[in-house]
C-alpha cells in the first residue's frame with residue numbers, strides 16, 4: 001500500500017486562539033500515530049488540517065495516498081435504510097466487497113434500518129464500514145471508539161492493526177484507551193502556543 005503522511009512546522013489557529021505551533025511528524029507505510037491531549041487542545045483541529053478540511057495557520061501537510069476520515073459527522077443519508085445509504089458511497093468509491101465490512105462490523109441485521117434510527121454505536125460502526133469500503137491507505141480516526149461496545153472496540157483495534165500491517169497509515173485521537181500497533185505518540189500539550 002502506497003502511503004505517506006508528513007506535517008511540517010504546523011500551527012493551528014481557531015478564532016482568536018493559537019492552539020499549537022511547531023508541530024512536525026512523518027508517517028511511513030504501516031505507521032500508527034496516536035494524538036493525545038486534554039479536551040480542546042486541538043486534536044480534532046489537527047485531524048481536520050491533515051484531511052485538508054481546515055487551513056493551517058502555518059506549515060504544511062504532505063501526503064501520498066487517499067485519506068478516509070471518521071469523526072462525529074456521519075456522511076450518510078439519514079432517511080435511507082443503512083444498506084442503501086452505504087450503497088450510494090460504494091458505487092462512488094468503486095467498492096466491490098461491501099459484505100466484508102458488514103460482517104466484520106456486524107451490520108447485516110441493520111441494513112434495512114433507516115440511518116436516523118441507528119444508535120450511537122451503530123452509527124459509528126456504519127461510519128467505519130464506509131471507511132473500510134473506501135479501501136484508502138490513510139485513515140484519520142477522531143474518537144473511533146465513541147459509543148462502541150467492548151466487542152466492537154476490539155474489532156476496530158483489530159481492523160487498525162490489519163490496516164497498518166498491510167502498509168496503511170492510521171492517525172488516531174481517542175480518549176478511550178486503544179491498542180495500536182507500535183504507535184508514535186504526539187502529546188499536543190508539548191506544542192501548545
Ligand SMILES: Nc1ncnc2c1ncn2[C@@H]1O[C@H](COP(=O)(O)OP(=O)(O)OP(=O)(O)O)[C@@H](O)[C@H]1O
Nearest residue numbers: 014015016019037038039040041042043044045046
Ligand atoms: N470553528 C471554530 N471557531 C473557533 N474556535 C473553534 C472552532 N472549532 C473549534 N474551536 C475551538 O478550538 C479548540 C480545539 O478544538 P478541538 O475540537 O480541535 O479540540 P480537541 O482536542 O479535539 O478536543 P476534545 O478532546 O474535546 O475532542 C477548542 O477550544 C474549540 O472551542
